[in-house]
């Protein structure tokens with residue numbers, strides 16, 4: 001088990017702070033009788049780096065465990081397990097204005113959207129923030145650089161549902177769609193899991209949608225449906241996007257059966273969507289900025305959803 005101290009907290013007031021949700025043994029680690037390599041800080045080598053869909057502020061990073069003393073033989077007793085809905089803490093050195101390393105580190109949580117348990121690899125998608133402390137470090141990363149991570153951190157537990165009377169309702173915003181992808185894959189790739197998924201994602205405009213192709217692919221499953229809301233979508237040819245579904249120009253940007261709406265997700269939309277979900281057992285997942293989390297939680301509570309069924313990260 002891993003030791004946690006005050007200095008392990010990133011100080012950003014995360015909903016699931018590492019100090020409250022200490023990384024625990026995972027089901028898969030127990031089943032394989034192996035230790036989770038993520039439990040202590042280790043170095044991971046950057047093996048892929050690319051801009052997501054050519055967007056300058058969005059980069060995708062792929063890491064693999066860095067070799068210790070030139071070999072990885074001692075890894076046979078480990079697996080890398082970051083359960084869906086959990087995140088990793090990245091730790092980076094801090095440098096002063098002259099480029100000299102200070103005796104400090106910066107910590108920030110990131111949510112892998114893909115992991116390989118036995119190859120000890122994972123991918124994260126990072127939305128670079130102007131003048132952000134970790135952003136400055138990430139922007140300078142090059143292939144083969146080594147970066148420290150530990151985890152998994154989080155409280156979300158998902159149990160597969162054998163009957164069709166359960167549903168998982170997910171609300172996410174921007175890059176925070178990333179932690180929802182492994183949750184969706186875990187459910188949809190399990191033929192025995194009959195949980196219905198209702199996925200609501202929010203972005204600024206059609207060009208800023210992340211994992212659009214994945215959502216289209218998931219929509220082929222009988223138990224998945226998604227709606228995407230665009231708060232700042234404009235039409236370059238006409239000015240009226242306000243009516244139901246958007247103008248003809250906007251509709252031409254959509255793919256077959258894609259449910260993308262050029263408006264903000266509102267309390268009214270949430271309330272009427274929830275009325276249509278008939279399952280008796282409902283679980284809710286909310287991923288996004290603090291403001292987004294508060295807004296969605298508030299809407300759900302106003303719709304009489306028990307707050308114990310709402311997971312926020």
Ligand SMILES: Cc1cc2nc3c(=O)[nH]c(=O)nc-3n(C[C@H](O)[C@H](O)[C@H](O)COP(=O)(O)OP(=O)(O)OC[C@H]3O[C@@H](n4cnc5c(N)ncnc54)[C@H](O)[C@@H]3O)c2cc1C
Nearest residue numbers: 014087108109110111125126127129130131132133134135
């Ligand atoms: C559970 C969890 C999972 C996450 N997963 C991801 C993920 O998968 N991908 C991802 O991209 N992000 C993720 N994040 C967010 C991530 O952890 C970082 O917060 C983000 O990358 C920004 O970090 P930073 O150090 O670059 O910016 P910060 O230094 O934290 O600053 C953020 C922004 O605020 C501004 N700012 C900072 N201080 C001030 C101030 N005093 N006054 C005015 N402005 C200020 C900065 O200029 C910058 O634009 C996650 C967060 C949480 C809580």
